[in-house]
Amino acid sequence: xxxxxxxxELARLISLRDPHVTNRNLxxxxxxxxxxxNCVAPIDEIIICxxxxxxAVIEKDYLxxxxxxxxxxxxxxxxxxxxxxxxxxxxxMYTTCLDLRLVAQKAExxxxxxxxxxxxxxxxxxLSCFRVCCADNRTSEEDTKRHGMLYLANQLLKVYFRINKxxxxxxxxxxxxxxxxxxxxxxxxxxxxxxFVGRKAxxxxxxxxxxxxxxxxFENCHKKSHKNKRLIxxxxxxxxMLLGYMPTKQLLEKYNLLQFWxxxxxxxxxxxxxxxSVMEKHEKFFISAGIYLIVEKLKITAYRNLxxxxxxxxxxxxxxxxxxxxxxxxxxxxxxxxxxxxxxxANLIYQGKIKGYISYQHKKVVVSKQTAFPPLSxx
Amino acid sequence: xxxxxxxKDGETCIHGTCLDMCPPQExxxxxxxxxxxxxxxxxxxxxxxxCYSRSAADSNMAVPSQLRPFPTLMTTTQxxxxxxxxxxxxxxxxxxxxxxDRLRSVRQDMTIQRLQPEECVKLLEPMIRFYCYxxxxxxxxxLREFDPVLNKKYLLECMKWFLACCDALEKTDLESMTDILKxxxxxxxxxxxxxxxxxxxxxxxxNLSDIHPLYRYLSLPNHLKRSKLKLAYEIAVANxxxxxxxxxxxxxQLCPLTFAALCLHLPTMQKRGLRVISSAYNSKxxxxxxxxxxxxxxxxxxxxxxxxCAYYGQTATDVVCFNNALxxxxxxxxxxxxxxxxxxxxLALGDxxxxxx
Numbered sequence: 001x002x003x004x005x006x007x008x009e010l011a012r013l014i015s016l017r018d019p020h021v022t023n024r025n026l027x028x029x030x031x032x033x034x035x036x037x038n039c040v041a042p043i044d045e046i047i048i049c050x051x052x053x054x055x056a057v058i059e060k061d062y063l064x065x066x067x068x069x070x071x072x073x074x075x076x077x078x079x080x081x082x083x084x085x086x087x088x089x090x091x092x093m094y095t096t097c098l099d100l101r102l103v104a105q106k107a108e109x110x111x112x113x114x115x116x117x118x119x120x121x122x123x124x125x126x127l128s129c130f131r132v133c134c135a136d137n138r139t140s141e142e143d144t145k146r147h148g149m150l151y152l153a154n155q156l157l158k159v160y161f162r163i164n165k166x167x168x169x170x171x172x173x174x175x176x177x178x179x180x181x182x183x184x185x186x187x188x189x190x191x192x193x194x195x196f197v198g199r200k201a202x203x204x205x206x207x208x209x210x211x212x213x214x215x216x217x218f219e220n221c222h223k224k225s226h227k228n229k230r231l232i233x234x235x236x237x238x239x240x241m242l243l244g245y246m247p248t249k250q251l252l253e254k255y256n257l258l259q260f261w262x263x264x265x266x267x268x269x270x271x272x273x274x275x276x277s278v279m280e281k282h283e284k285f286f287i288s289a290g291i292y293l294i295v296e297k298l299k300i301t302a303y304r305n306l307x308x309x310x311x312x313x314x315x316x317x318x319x320x321x322x323x324x325x326x327x328x329x330x331x332x333x334x335x336x337x338x339x340x341x342x343x344x345x346a347n348l349i350y351q352g353k354i355k356g357y358i359s360y361q362h363k364k365v366v367v368s369k370q371t372a373f374p375p376l377s378x379x
Numbered sequence: 380x381x382x383x384x385x386x387k388d389g390e391t392c393i394h395g396t397c398l399d400m401c402p403p404q405e406x407x408x409x410x411x412x413x414x415x416x417x418x419x420x421x422x423x424x425x426x427x428x429x430c431y432s433r434s435a436a437d438s439n440m441a442v443p444s445q446l447r448p449f450p451t452l453m454t455t456t457q458x459x460x461x462x463x464x465x466x467x468x469x470x471x472x473x474x475x476x477x478x479x480d481r482l483r484s485v486r487q488d489m490t491i492q493r494l495q496p497e498e499c500v501k502l503l504e505p506m507i508r509f510y511c512y513x514x515x516x517x518x519x520x521x522l523r524e525f526d527p528v529l530n531k532k533y534l535l536e537c538m539k540w541f542l543a544c545c546d547a548l549e550k551t552d553l554e555s556m557t558d559i560l561k562x563x564x565x566x567x568x569x570x571x572x573x574x575x576x577x578x579x580x581x582x583x584x585x586n587l588s589d590i591h592p593l594y595r596y597l598s599l600p601n602h603l604k605r606s607k608l609k610l611a612y613e614i615a616v617a618n619x620x621x622x623x624x625x626x627x628x629x630x631x632q633l634c635p636l637t638f639a640a641l642c643l644h645l646p647t648m649q650k651r652g653l654r655v656i657s658s659a660y661n662s663k664x665x666x667x668x669x670x671x672x673x674x675x676x677x678x679x680x681x682x683x684x685x686x687x688c689a690y691y692g693q694t695a696t697d698v699v700c701f702n703n704a705l706x707x708x709x710x711x712x713x714x715x716x717x718x719x720x721x722x723x724x725x726l727a728l729g730d731x732x733x734x735x736x
Contacts, residue, residue, distance in 0.1 A: 115543070115546070115547070203590065205590075287597045287598065290594065292597050293590060293593055293594070293597075293616075293619070296616055296619070296620070297619070297620070299620065300620060337624075339624045339671075339674075339675060340622065340624040340625055340628075342624075342659075343621075343622055343623060343624040343625070343655075343675070344622065345659065346655050346656055346658075346659035346660070347620070347621040347622070347655055347659075349658060349659040350621075350654070350655040350658040350659055357659060357660065357661055357662055357665075358659050358660050359660075359662070359665050360660060360665065360666070360667040360668070360671070361665060361666075
């Protein structure tokens with residue numbers, strides 16, 4: 001098969017997720033002699049590592065399995081480097097790399113004191129593959145190994161998010177974004193990539209960019225991948241809310257994300273006490289999803305909505321700071337004073353969410369006669 | 380004596396055998412070559428402390444006779460931070476640079492011997508206080524005497540190491556961890572303290588504009604989140620929302636070290652505050668009293684408000700007339716100043732070593 005360059009078939013044979021793994025005959029004690037004579041170089045090395053890894057996995061020794069699998073990746077890198085101007089081996093690399101990550105995660109789970117070190121090492125192996133692919137820029141567009149970049153980048157992003165090393169994403173993202181092959185990468189890979197890059201943008205407080213990436217991922221994600229769509233929405237919903245788009249109850253119901261529905265109504269009403277209690281109620285969910293601070297930021301939107309209500313009730317373009325302050329106090333911010341109220345209003349004016357100015361002497365906010373509170377989604 | 384054996388995790392590690400603050404070999408060499416630091420000459424004669432030296436390819440650092448075991452490292456750290464820091468005959472920056480070097484060598488010995496987390500936390504915590512203390516006290520010194528960037532680098536290094544140790548200890552044994560901390564908090568005979576809440580707070584406040592310490596805070600167990608640490612989180616969130624009034628109001632509750640850490644961010648916070656105010660109070664006729672701006676943004680005096688307003692393109696007398704269009708957004712954030720409310724300015728290093736929050 002190696003001679004025939006059948007990458008996909010070969011990849012299946014060295015996958016840890018293929019039925020052949022359960023074959024008892026492969027659990028021979030003398031793996032090296034089993035392979036010798038039956039396989040040609042350089043594929044023999046890969047097969048030996050693979051079989052050793054299979055054995056370790058069956059024995060549940062994931063640490064050993066990890067080291068065999070990383071050896072396997074090393075051999076694959078060698079094969080890749082030796083093959084100039086061809087890329088049929090990429091499926092091989094995909095399989096071994098994916099398995100490496102999965103085995104590393106298993107190993108990590110059995111070694112609590114490792115604290116991400118195994119995954120970090122796995123990422124280094126993945127990077128060595130990534131480098132080989134990136135460097136292959138003299139081959140024609142059809143045969144270049146650069147087609148493998150996005151797959152690897154996604155694997156790496158998964159690892160980096162898991163071990164919480166987001167700063168390592170930057171060079172990867174730069175490499176992919178500058179790649180000329182973008183539209184040739186499979187859609188599924190593009191979606192995964194956009195999902196992670198969108199989450200990264202969200203952590204960096206770049207909400208417009210996050211919205212674009214995550215929306216792409218959501219819209220293009222396959223209808224049947226309910227679980228993935230839900231994952232994307234977990235981030236897309238709060239980002240959209242920050243940008244002034246509230247989700248419908250129907251959507252949240254469909255994806256079992258009603259935690260956000262509680263939030264929608266309190267933010268709309270400017271109910272600050274309500275936000276606190278929703279945050280407390282769903283604290284675990286918001287924290288584990290890493291969106292707790294985004295929810296904190298939604299308080300700004302709540303302030304804006306609350307002040308807008310005051311404005312509509314007072315029906316004047318000159319509103320006393322005291323009215324805003326009273327509204328804040330009623331809604332739960334009991335210890336707020338006139339200085340802090342002015343500060344909150346000042347920030348909203350600075351951000352363009354209120355059109356107007358504050359008069360310190362008169363303790364009044366003077367708002368614009370047209371669109372004093374421009375819709376958030378227009379910003 | 381066999382100095383190479385296994386530690387708890389079954390790793391081979393090396394145990395130092397040097398029971399002095401400085402290995403005899405280095406002592407002789409430095410005395411001979413006249414490389415003794417001024418601060419190593421005391422009224423009781425020479426008191427040398429092992430220097431930091433970069434690990435080079437040809438030198439073997441893992442020599443037991445050159446390494447100090449944990450108890451010696453502890454007394455060394457204690458001697459440095461409590462005794463040497465009291466010296467009055469040299470400039471403060473000289474003391475800092477000397478202590479910094481010798482503490483780095485302590486950390487180097489810790490790394491080479493792979494000390495256990497419960498030992499590391501005891502050594503690192505006072506070092507963190509040390510770096511914080513001087514980051515504030517020396518902030519007005521010229522660059523050649525004090526480098527704030529390096530200081531921050533070492534401070535972060537110590538904090539991250541300390542916090543990683545806490546995480547490791549929490550995983551292994553929650554109870555023994557609380558025991559260690561309880562032990563240390565007793566402070567019987569001037570033993571350095573080990574206050575995790577303080578370090579976690581400093582981690583948040585030293586990195587005020589960074590979101591990662593906040594995510595760390597959120598992932599901590601509840602008993603820590605409900606402690607004094609919550610104050611640091613609330614300040615950081617108020618700052619994230621641009622609420623300078625609340626930041627400054629909450630700041631009054633901070634301890635000397637955490638307050639000092641916050642003060643280093645003041646120039647940035649003040650710039651952002653003035654930016655917001657000049658957009659919200661933008662007017663040709665109206666103005667805001669200078670005194671009010673001083674209170675809102677934590678300036679030392681009305682004069683300081685006038686200087687900073689002018690710096691950012693605003694006109695200020697007894698009142699400030701804000702003009703949004705004239706605000707100089709690209710003016711660089713000035714260096715931090717001493718703040719009149721910072722108690723730390725009146726405290727010696729030894730005074731901030733023991734208290735817990």
